[in-house]
Amino acid sequence: MIRTLCRCIVLASWLTASSAGAQALDKLVFGTNWLAEAEHGGFYQAVAEGTYRKHGLDVTIRMGGPQVNPLQLLAAKQIDVAMGDDLQTLGALEQGLPITTIGATFQKNPTVIIAHPGVRSLADLKGKPIAIGAASNTTFWPWLKEHFGFTDDQKRPYAFSVQPFLVDPQLSQQGFATSEPFSIEQAGVKPVVFLLADLGYPPYSESLVVRRADVQARADALRRFLVASAEGWKSYLANPAPAHALIRRDNPQMTDALLAFGHATMKQYGIVTGGDAPRLGILTMTDKRWQSTFAFVQSAGLGKPGFDYRPAYTLDLIRDVHVLP
Numbered sequence: 088m089i090r091t092l093c094r095c096i097v098l099a100s101w102l103t104a105s106s107a108g109a110q111a112l113d114k115l116v117f118g119t120n121w122l123a124e125a126e127h128g129g130f131y132q133a134v135a136e137g138t139y140r141k142h143g144l145d146v147t148i149r150m151g152g153p154q155v156n157p158l159q160l161l162a163a164k165q166i167d168v169a170m171g172d173d174l175q176t177l178g179a180l181e182q183g184l185p186i187t188t189i190g191a192t193f194q195k196n197p198t199v200i201i202a203h204p205g206v207r208s209l210a211d212l213k214g215k216p217i218a219i220g221a222a223s224n225t226t227f228w229p230w231l232k233e234h235f236g237f238t239d240d241q242k243r244p245y246a247f248s249v250q251p252f253l254v255d256p257q258l259s260q261q262g263f264a265t266s267e268p269f270s271i272e273q274a275g276v277k278p279v280v281f282l283l284a285d286l287g288y289p290p291y292s293e294s295l296v297v298r299r300a301d302v303q304a305r306a307d308a309l310r311r312f313l314v315a316s317a318e319g320w321k322s323y324l325a326n327p328a329p330a331h332a333l334i335r336r337d338n339p340q341m342t343d344a345l346l347a348f349g350h351a352t353m354k355q356y357g358i359v360t361g362g363d364a365p366r367l368g369i370l371t372m373t374d375k376r377w378q379s380t381f382a383f384v385q386s387a388g389l390g391k392p393g394f395d396y397r398p399a400y401t402l403d404l405i406r407d408v409h410v411l412p
């Protein structure tokens with residue numbers, strides 16, 4: 088009876104410890120910028136392979152979509168980390184939102200200009216029609232005007248479709264390296280793709296944005312989130328299968344072919360592993376890069392003159408993350 092009682096006490100102690108261990112996981116809700124896709128692969132990989140849990144985190148990925156503004160959800164404390172964009176974050180900061188960027192997923196912004204076969208350089212498109220969306224007037228279009236001499240009379244409406252491009256051999260269009268070229272190739276055309284980041288367009292993309300107060304209040308959990316996410320991206324680029332299974336679960340409209348294309352394209356262009364990542368690690372940021380982005384914002388007249396951009400980001404957490412590609 089004594090031995091049985093001892094076993095019961097030991098078992099009860101083990102169950103209590105296990106329960107306490109499970110409760111010790113720090114919960115984080117991460118809001119993405121769109122429906123689940125290959126561009127979110129590293130985060131889904133960290134969930135699928137238990138990487139977040141290994142680092143003491145219980146991470147929930149909350150999908151974005153056309154009517155979802157992650158920064159607003161962040162400010163309203165409905166999520167803990169938002170997938171943002173440098174220019175959007177700078178604009179929100181000007182409006183007084185107390186947010187800051189702690190890491191950058193895409194070292195190369197995936198924005199591209201897509202042209203028909205035969206176009207040799209982006210400069211060749213000067214004076215030619217280009218389908219451009221309204222939102223691009225406050226992002227990359229001013230940069231194209233400044234660096235390549237493009238003019239507003241070149242712009243044509245962009246309907247978020249490749250059909251106008253396919254029927255007009257003179258028309259070029261905007262897009263993302265990981266999506267529109269796939270649709271065009273599926274239609275039988277091999278497009279010429281110009282990645283603006285490779286030509287000097289400076290903003291990071293898929294940045295990781297938090298409430299400024301949490302940089303201190305939840306520093307340890309956020310640092311572990313960065314490490315686990317970086318490990319997830321490294322694993323995803325090597326073998327995307329675990330992440331793709333979760334992505335298809337969350338977004339059944341996503342096809343295997345598009346997932347494979349997005350994964351291959353990110354590797355091809357070094358979207359995640361380019362820039363300073365080979366030296367400083369995945370998700371890294373630098374003062375120099377942010378200075379370049381702000382210089383563009385100011386020269387293009389997209390921000391208030393003399394605005395202090397420095398609160399838009401912090402290197403305090405990411406400098407300790409050294410997950411090399």
